[in-house]
Amino acid sequence: EKPKAERLSVEQEGKFTEDMKSLFEKLKPSEASGDRRRRFLEKLERLLNREWPGHDIQVHAFGSTENHLCMIDSDIDVCIKTSWDGLKSTCYLAARLAKCGMERVVCVPGAKVPIVKxxxxxxxxxxxMNVNSTLALDNTKMIKTYVEIDERVRPLAMIIKHWTKRRVLNDAAGGGTLSSYTWICMILNFLQTRDPPILPALHQRPHKKRPPINGVDVSFDDDIETLKGFGHNNKETLGELLFAFFKKYGHELDYEKKVISVRHGKLLSKEEKNWQYLQNNRLCVEEPFNFTRNLGNTADDSSVRGLHLEFRRAHRILSEDADLATVCEQYEFP
Ligand code: CTP
Ligand code: MG
Known part of the structure; x- marks a missing residue:
């Protein structure tokens, strides 16, 4: 299938950008929902310190609660920080939370990062929630910094997240597709590789080194005051960017050979990373900090084929009549 159109017409582009702006207004969570989240976090911290006094237990939110990409139905991701070993057993923590009135409590002790839901x-x-897995706090800070650099990032990323949810492409654990985090890395890399770029590669810029955490270098340039305005030479509108996003991942990216790297701000080759023989390496997205991890490995070959068709579908609809509502139509299982 050939790409239908190289670019949008001026009228299509204008209408489409307006549609995106109004959809973004609807997706932004209300102040009340932000309040509920904050009050929940305070309650959780109080509750943990009441149950286990004297251990200085801190509750830190990460993920979309902190990175400016929260949707109305986003969950709250929490890292419980404590030097006390007692909470290492997530099932022990889970049992106590259930006694304190929390519902639908599930502990997942065997996961790479054990969690309680x-x-x-x-x-x-x-x-x-996890206990002491602090890398997530650092990669959340990175996303937050990228979102703050250019004002187009937030609406574009929120709308793409909305599209992934409506098209059922956002379920890494159950659905064999991708997590929001992986999607966000794909969006950031897309913006790093525009010409001229809208986002820099924060890891490649000069910055203060911080001590590694569990052997992982967690430092990057987070000096938002000097970073703001980085993308000003790029004049693309939201409509043009979303169109180009679908075109890139639907028609241009060489999935066979390339690795999406936010850390480097460009595409790497599978050879140079030695990722040719990894399992589920059809879509390769490098985790920016733990860069031996492929975030794309939650999708197997047939799943990546499905994603690819979805990119092409979105691109086709936009080139035909620039209708955002149709692009984001709820996917119905046949
Ligand atoms: N995370 C990670 N590695 C992954 C998936 C997630 O380190 N493979 C961490 C990241 O810190 C990410 C956070 O978990 O910011 C939350 O991930 P996720 O829920 O996928 O993203 P959100 O931005 O919270 O999006 P949503 O609103 O869909 O919950
Ligand atoms: Mg989340």
Whole structure:
């Protein structure tokens, strides 16, 4: 299948950018929902310190609660920080939370990062928590910094996240597709590789080195005051960018050979990373900090084929009539 159109017409582009702006306004979470999240976090910290006094237990939110890309139905990701070993057993933590009124409590002790999932009926929020897995706080800070550099990043990323949810492409654990985090890395790399670029590669810029955490270098340039305005030479509108995003991943990226790297701000080759023989390496997205990890490995070959068709579908609809609502139509299982 050939790409239908190289670019949008002026009228299409204008209408489409307006549609994106109004969709973005609808997707932004209300102040009330931000309040509920904050109050839940305070309650959780109080509750943990009441149950296990004297251990200075801190609750840190990460993920979309902190990176400016929160949607109305986003869960709250939490890292519990404590020097006390007692909370290492996630199932012990889970059992106590259930006693304290939390519902739908599940512990997942065997995962790469063991977590506890809960639902708080009081504030009506779902929460995933880990204990002392602090890398997530650092990679969240990185995303937050990227989002703050250029004002197009937030609406574009929120709309793409919305599209992934409506098209059922956002379920790494259950659906064999991709997590929001992986999607965000694909969006950031797309913006790093525009000509001229809209985003820099924060890891490649001069910055203060911080001590590694568990052998992982967690430093990057986070000096937002000097970073703001980096993308000003690029004049692309939201409509042009979304169109180009679907075109790139639907028609231009060489999935066979390339690795998407936010750390380097460009595409790398599978050879240079020695990723030719990894399992599920059809779509390669390098984790920016733990760069031996392929975030794309939650999607197998047939899943990546499905993703590819979805990019092409979106690109085709936009080149035909620039209708954002149709692009984001809820996917119905046949
Ligand atoms: N994370 C990670 N490695 C992954 C997936 C997630 O380190 N393979 C961490 C990242 O810190 C990410 C956070 O978990 O920011 C939350 O991931 P996710 O829920 O996928 O992204 P959100 O931005 O929270 O999006 P959503 O609103 O869909 O929850
Ligand atoms: Mg989340």
């Amino acid at each position: 809960i639902w708080d009926p009081e504030y009506q929020v779902a929460c995933d």
